[in-house]
Amino acid sequence: MAEAVDYKQIGTRPVRPDGVDKVTGRARFGADLILPNMVHGRVLRSPHAHARIKRIDLSPALEMEGVVAAISGADFPDIEGGEVGGEGGGTLGDVAKNIMARDKVVYHGHAVAAVAATSPALANAALEAIEVEYEPLPPVLDVLAAMEDDAVLVNENNFTQGVENADKPSNVAAVGKLARGDLDEGFAAADLVIEREYQVPMAHQGYIEPHACVASIDETGRGSVWCCTQGHFEFRANTAKILNKDIADLKFIASEIGGGFGGKTVVYLEPLAVMLSEKCGHPVKMTMTREEVFRATGPTSGTVARVKLGVKNDGTITAADAWVAFEAGAFAGAPTMPGMMAIYAPYDIENFSVEVFDVLVNKPKVAAYRAPGAPQTMHAFECALDEAAIALDMDPLDLRMINAAEEGTQAPYGPKFPPIGFKACLEAAKAHPNYTKPVPEGAGRGVSAGFWFNIGMQSSAEININENGTVMVIEGSPDIGGSRASMCLMAAETLGVEYDKVRAQVGDTESTGFCNVTGGSRTTFATGLAVTQACEDVIAECKKRAAMSWGVDEDQVEWQDGSAVPGPGVNADVNPMSLADLAGSAAKTGGPIQGRASVNAQGAGASFSVNFTDIAVDHDTGKTDVLSFTAIQDAGTAIHPAYVEGQMQGGAVQGLGWALNEEYVYDDNGVMENAGFLDYRIPVASDLPMIDTEIIEVPNPSHPYGVRGVGETPIVAPLAAVSNAVSRAVGKRLCDLPLSPPNVLAALDD
Amino acid sequence: MASVVFPDSFLEHTGGTREFDTAAACYRDLLTELKARWPDLTEILDRSAVAIDGQIYQDAFLEEIQPHSEVFFMARIEGG
Numbered sequence: 001m002a003e004a005v006d007y008k009q010i011g012t013r014p015v016r017p018d019g020v021d022k023v024t025g026r027a028r029f030g031a032d033l034i035l036p037n038m039v040h041g042r043v044l045r046s047p048h049a050h051a052r053i054k055r056i057d058l059s060p061a062l063e064m065e066g067v068v069a070a071i072s073g074a075d076f077p078d079i080e081g082g083e084v085g086g087e088g089g090g091t092l093g094d095v096a097k098n099i100m101a102r103d104k105v106v107y108h109g110h111a112v113a114a115v116a117a118t119s120p121a122l123a124n125a126a127l128e129a130i131e132v133e134y135e136p137l138p139p140v141l142d143v144l145a146a147m148e149d150d151a152v153l154v155n156e157n158n159f160t161q162g163v164e165n166a167d168k169p170s171n172v173a174a175v176g177k178l179a180r181g182d183l184d185e186g187f188a189a190a191d192l193v194i195e196r197e198y199q200v201p202m203a204h205q206g207y208i209e210p211h212a213c214v215a216s217i218d219e220t221g222r223g224s225v226w227c228c229t230q231g232h233f234e235f236r237a238n239t240a241k242i243l244n245k246d247i248a249d250l251k252f253i254a255s256e257i258g259g260g261f262g263g264k265t266v267v268y269l270e271p272l273a274v275m276l277s278e279k280c281g282h283p284v285k286m287t288m289t290r291e292e293v294f295r296a297t298g299p300t301s302g303t304v305a306r307v308k309l310g311v312k313n314d315g316t317i318t319a320a321d322a323w324v325a326f327e328a329g330a331f332a333g334a335p336t337m338p339g340m341m342a343i344y345a346p347y348d349i350e351n352f353s354v355e356v357f358d359v360l361v362n363k364p365k366v367a368a369y370r371a372p373g374a375p376q377t378m379h380a381f382e383c384a385l386d387e388a389a390i391a392l393d394m395d396p397l398d399l400r401m402i403n404a405a406e407e408g409t410q411a412p413y414g415p416k417f418p419p420i421g422f423k424a425c426l427e428a429a430k431a432h433p434n435y436t437k438p439v440p441e442g443a444g445r446g447v448s449a450g451f452w453f454n455i456g457m458q459s460s461a462e463i464n465i466n467e468n469g470t471v472m473v474i475e476g477s478p479d480i481g482g483s484r485a486s487m488c489l490m491a492a493e494t495l496g497v498e499y500d501k502v503r504a505q506v507g508d509t510e511s512t513g514f515c516n517v518t519g520g521s522r523t524t525f526a527t528g529l530a531v532t533q534a535c536e537d538v539i540a541e542c543k544k545r546a547a548m549s550w551g552v553d554e555d556q557v558e559w560q561d562g563s564a565v566p567g568p569g570v571n572a573d574v575n576p577m578s579l580a581d582l583a584g585s586a587a588k589t590g591g592p593i594q595g596r597a598s599v600n601a602q603g604a605g606a607s608f609s610v611n612f613t614d615i616a617v618d619h620d621t622g623k624t625d626v627l628s629f630t631a632i633q634d635a636g637t638a639i640h641p642a643y644v645e646g647q648m649q650g651g652a653v654q655g656l657g658w659a660l661n662e663e664y665v666y667d668d669n670g671v672m673e674n675a676g677f678l679d680y681r682i683p684v685a686s687d688l689p690m691i692d693t694e695i696i697e698v699p700n701p702s703h704p705y706g707v708r709g710v711g712e713t714p715i716v717a718p719l720a721a722v723s724n725a726v727s728r729a730v731g732k733r734l735c736d737l738p739l740s741p742p743n744v745l746a747a748l749d750d
Numbered sequence: 751m752a753s754v755v756f757p758d759s760f761l762e763h764t765g766g767t768r769e770f771d772t773a774a775a776c777y778r779d780l781l782t783e784l785k786a787r788w789p790d791l792t793e794i795l796d797r798s799a800v801a802i803d804g805q806i807y808q809d810a811f812l813e814e815i816q817p818h819s820e821v822f823f824m825a826r827i828e829g830g
Contacts, residue, residue, distance in 0.1 A: 083797075089828070164762055176825075177758040205830070262830025337825035368830040414755060414822030415801030453827045457808060520829020602807045702805065712829050 009493040010705055013642040016485050017504070018256065027256040030212030030228030031287045038214065039068055041269075041276050041286035042123040044113040044130055045296060046105035049139035049362040049670025050154070053103055053132065056113060061126040066118040068280035070126065073102040073112070075275060077244040084238065084266065089333025089366070096242045098331055098365045099268055105134070106154055106330035107362050108671045109295030116276040116284045139362035139670035143304055143325045146171040146361050154330055154360035171360040173332030178340050178412060179353040186319025186351030190310030194387050198380040199736040200719065201663035202302035202327055205369050206654065206682045209258025210293045215273035216283035222249040223277065225270055230260040230478055231517025235267050236509050242271045250274070253508040254478040261654070262368030263298050265517045294675035298367020299664060301326040301334045305380035311388045315402040320344055322354040324377050329365040334358045338453070339373025341413035342716075343381050345451040346422050346608055347403040352412060362670045368519060370651060371452045371712035375658070375719050379737070382448040382720030387733055396447040396724070397435075397610070401426045421634025421698035422449070422608035428694055429610040434630045443616040443627055446725025450609035450633070450717030454709035455520040456601030460513025461530035463491065463538050465593040469580025471495060473504040473534075476515030477527040481650075481711055482643035486524045487531045489639050490705060494535035496562035497579060513598050521709030524639055525700070526601035532704050537595030542582050545589040550574045603702025607709060609633035611652065611717035615725040622745035624660055624726060628689050629718075634696040636708030641695060644710050649691040651714020657683040658715075659722035661740045681740075752819040754780070760823060763790040772821075777802065777810040780821065799826045 021027040058070040082092030101110050113130050117123035140152045151171055160166040162175035187193060209228055217223035229235045232252035240247040257264065269286040277284040288297070303326050310319040322343055326334035336356035343354050354377070389396040404426060405411065407419045429435055429447070439445045464472040473487050484504035492499045515527060543557040546564030550557075550572045558567045563576040577585075586593050614627040631648045638644040661681040665673045674680045699706025719737060726744065727733050734747050751771035756764060765788075774780035777800065785792050799808050801822040807813060808826055815821060 162759060179758065260830075265830070335828065338827055341825065341827075368828055370830040372828055372830055413824050414757070415806065415820065415824075416804045418804045452829070453806065455808060455827045455829055520827065522829065600809050602810070602813075603805050 007493055009489045009499050010639050014499050016482055029209055029258055030255045033214045033226045035216055035283040038283040038285055039116045039118055040120045040123045041114055041116045041273055041284045042127055043111045044127045046108060046110040046112050048105055048134055048136050049108040050137040051105050051134040054135055055133040057131040060129040060131060061115050064126055064129060066122045067115055067126045068282060069116040069276045071114050071275050073100045076100055090331050092241055094331040095266060099271055107364050114272045114276060116280050141361055141666055141670050143327045143359050143361060146359050154362055172357055173328060173360055174358040176336050176340050176356045181351030183319050183321055183351050183353055187310045189318040191313045192311050192388060192391055194309045194384045196307055196384060196735055198305045198383060200303045200376045200379055201737055202299045203658045203662045204294060204299045205261040205263035207259030207261060207263060210288040210290060211268055212287040213269050213273050214283055214285045215277040217274055217277040221278060224251040226253045226255055227270055228255050228257045228264060230264045230519050233476060233509055233514050234517055235270055238267050239271045239274055243274060251508055251510045254506055257478055257480055260480055261370050262519055265519050266367050268297055291675045295672055296364055298365060300369035301366045303376040307380045307384045309384040309388060315392060315394055315399045317347060317349050317403045319351040320349055325357045325359050327361050328358050329363045330360060331365040332358055334366055335373030339377040342374035342451050343377035344412040346405055346449040348405050348409045370715040374452060374716045378716055379719040383723050386724040397426055397430050400449055419698055420606055420608060421696045424696045424698060425608055425610040425632045425634055428632045428696055429612060432630055434628055434692060435612060440614055440627055443614045444725045444728030445612060445614050446721040447612045448717040448720035450713050452712035453606050454604040455522045456526045456604045457516040457522055458600045459515045459527040459530040460598040461534040462512060463534045463595040465579060465583045467583055469578060469583045471502040473531055474507045474512050475527050476507055476512045477518045477523045478506055480518050481647055482640060483523045486639045490528050490531050491535050494532050521712045525604055525703055525707045525709045528707055529601045530597045530599045533597035534595040537597060538593060541593050545582050546577045548589050605636055605700030605708035607634055607713040609713045609717050611721040613721045613725050615729055617726055617729040622741035626689055630692045631714060632694045633713055634698050635710045636700040637697055637706035638695050644695055645693045647710040648693045648714045652691045652718050653683050655715045655718025659719045659737050659739060661738050663738050752815045752817060752821055754821045756823055764788050774815050776815055777813045780815060798823050
């Protein structure tokens, strides 16, 4: 049970250990590795959004001097179904078809062949030599059109899951529903009913580092893969399964990573590089261009949401009903379930229903993006709440407080909440100086709540005590948001040593135990739990060694401030033994001192947030100006507060970008027209104010230090906060994102 | 007896039964009971999360179920 205690290391803000390497360029990312005799792989991608592949001829490419291998879908084993593991939506069979098309291409940019050649230029020339004959088919791009009975089918073998007697193929891959109470009764009790349709566009995770890897496979089919990934163990497993190989034959090494946000939890290039390397006998490097990242890697779902909300004049929510269609891309697996379970999570609502649809369209297969599914569904409901607050002439924070969930509230998805910090977030928002000050002239102030469940899953950690008593932490969670520093802080706190005596390293798949992906806000919680337990293992061993040295029983030794000390009543005339002392005498007491732990961490604590923002709108141009943005979040105990604030700021900025400008723009043929950062406009520094943060720390009772997890929740609330601010600024409800200048102008003119 | 609640996605396999009581003392025993009573539930149970007395478990096994426990099945959570 976590308690409010004065930690010595936890809660401090040491300089990030990877910072200097990253700003000096020394850090090695996915594309930085160069091996002797390495060749370069490239992917041929479909020019059609939907077409049958009638013929592929690789031979013209293979006849070119310097081209050492070429592959297409025919080279891959057939895989149907199978679990992706970790966080990937859909099946492994779909992932296999997504990374290399078989008989059909289902989105523009879908991979149809790959080559390896002695130079990137030659590889590009080889792609042009490959002959592919297509039978173009009409694409279906709109999620509502795709749900029509007579819609063009993305997959003729897709039958809807979650409905009885689905005897006809459909683009609806799955239906889900969550309900409680009596909707009719709830709406009958309402004094005010709000009913709206909201749209959120498909958006990309926008990580700065494109996908990249190097595979080096020997003549026995064994070898290594270096890649930028959020989970090298799952990349190894999925690559092996897709290629019908033994996972023991592949070693995966995670490079430094330039952002992932969920988009690097699934394989794209790695199985191709392994197959090409195995065919040609050379190491193969593959890197995506930015255009390829946009066209062929997982964005998150665009959605259409219909919400009906009933409230009493005193602000009590009496009923809520939602219908949300998610774009899955061309393969099933949109984040419908978490979106469904999150939509009403901050509130105690007696009568509700939410129905969700996983819908195939001829666009890239979606992948996880921070709190997958929650930003879209909660945008709709939080906008409806704001409209209700305006109609009731009620402060939007007060409306939320009246209905706020707390410990013991039955969550919409079932269980009663353990201790949570939503009300604390609302109280902090109400008292925040950014909220108590007047709304600037010409601006609107938007409020929204956010939520994410957080998860645990499997992690391993080993602790090695060096000969001088310094500490080496080895774990298998790729460091995306500063986890090495957090692991060092928890290890230092547990062992009772200073932070600068501890180092952390992310081990490869052969040098540390299994870890699930870094994602779902699980790493500081779950891998941190493994590190803490591994440190406890070290302490137990140290007490044993000290007892041996002093000639007393182990239970007569205690651990205080990084040293073994004799317990009360022990008459031994001994001095405390520090980690350095114990390591120095380790050769005589049993050899090197190590600790290890493996966990399947349960009991992740949910994280709630409240965001508010002041946004001014130029009524002549539609341009918005974000004057201030305040993010408040219950993070549980903040191990490294600067990293927590960084996660909150990063999520806020991504949410601002999604709300204000980011969208996939397609032409009628299903070709994305803005596949680059010039036209797909993520926020830059000059677009933004300082993102103000306030961390609320309600400890998670299921973690020894009270960790909840941070990284998912921050992207949830900004979408509705922005919508609500802009709507209040212009005095008109704007329901569809992004609120880009042309869209705002069009809405004002409507 | 502990109470067990199923989500909508279970109902087609339980003949519409949403709630029932159990004397199972741990999650493993509850699973055994459920799979025996509704064999069609096996696949969906193996890829579901469960909340016991408010605590969510992605992969429960020997977690205790008390006589007055509340057990809710739910979809597994993912994340980015």
